[in-house]
Amino acid sequence: MTDKPFSQACENNKHPILAQLRRWLPEAGLVLEIGTGTGQHAVCFAEALPTLTWQPSDQPGAEAYCLPWLAEANRDNIRPPLALDVSASSWPVTAAAAVFSANTAHIMAWPEVEAMFRGVARLLVPASVFCLYGPFNVHGHFTSASNQAFDQYLRSQKASMGIRDIDDLTALASKVGMVLEQDIEMPANNRLLVWRRLDG
Ligand SMILES: C[S@@+](CC[C@H](N)C(=O)[O-])C[C@H]1O[C@@H](n2cnc3c(N)ncnc32)[C@H](O)[C@@H]1O
Numbered sequence: 001m002t003d004k005p006f007s008q009a010c011e012n013n014k015h016p017i018l019a020q021l022r023r024w025l026p027e028a029g030l031v032l033e034i035g036t037g038t039g040q041h042a043v044c045f046a047e048a049l050p051t052l053t054w055q056p057s058d059q060p061g062a063e064a065y066c067l068p069w070l071a072e073a074n075r076d077n078i079r080p081p082l083a084l085d086v087s088a089s090s091w092p093v094t095a096a097a098a099v100f101s102a103n104t105a106h107i108m109a110w111p112e113v114e115a116m117f118r119g120v121a122r123l124l125v126p127a128s129v130f131c132l133y134g135p136f137n138v139h140g141h142f143t144s145a146s147n148q149a150f151d152q153y154l155r156s157q158k159a160s161m162g163i164r165d166i167d168d169l170t171a172l173a174s175k176v177g178m179v180l181e182q183d184i185e186m187p188a189n190n191r192l193l194v195w196r197r198l199d200g
Contacts, residue, residue, distance in 0.1 A: 004068040009103075010040035013188060017041070017133055018048050020184055020192050021100070024129050029097025030055055032123070034116060035104035036081060039066025043073040045100070053077050055093060057084035086116040096123050102133040105169070106151075109160035114172055117195075121176035124197040130178065132193045133186070137165040144189040166193065 028051045036056035046054035060083040082092045099120045120130045135147045142148040154161040170180050182194040
């Protein structure tokens with residue numbers, strides 16, 4: 001048996017996410033992943049998109065969690081994971097061709113979500129994209145009963161967690177020079193939000 005960390009949701013959702021990333025990520029360059037978690041997404045996407053360089057990261061202390069998956073994959077286009085807390089004043093990456101993050105915005109407190117958008121806007125090269133995957137509300141409404149129950153569960157665990165509304169994220173993005181280019185419905189009541197960094 002394996003001692004790799006495992007997320008069933010990652011297994012279920014990685015191929016639909018990959019199908020979208022093929023449309024939105026550039027041909028080449030460094031993709032920073034924020035909140036990598038187990039590493040299942042990193043390995044799947046780096047294997048399928050070999051001309052990209054994948055940079056996993058997670059909060060200090062959590063960044064090594066993905067190492068068993070990375071070690072097994074043993075790929076040249078996956079860099080060693082970085083310790084990156086989105087709230088840190090300086091990030092260990094200064095430029096990226098794209099940024100990807102899955103299932104993080106509802107775990108982070110809102111000030112951390114704000115910090116994530118500020119930090120992403122700082123390091124994205126103009127016209128590049130930030131692909132943010134997870135459950136989101138649309139115009140103040142839950143998109144499913146299961147998302148509503150999930151939100152209640154999150155808030156009962158920690159008041160600062162909760163499903164974010166796309167309108168709030170859009171307002172936040174506009175403050176840092178990003179626009180919502182595409183809002184894609186995904187399986188299991190999730191969405192992929194594609195934010196584009198404006199020029200200048
Ligand atoms: C629900 S897990 C998602 C993991 C993985 N992306 C996935 O889809 O399975 C949330 C992730 O966000 C990370 N995270 C939470 N707060 C963070 C912060 N302030 N900075 C960076 N990562 C953070 C956690 O450490 C965790 O890896």
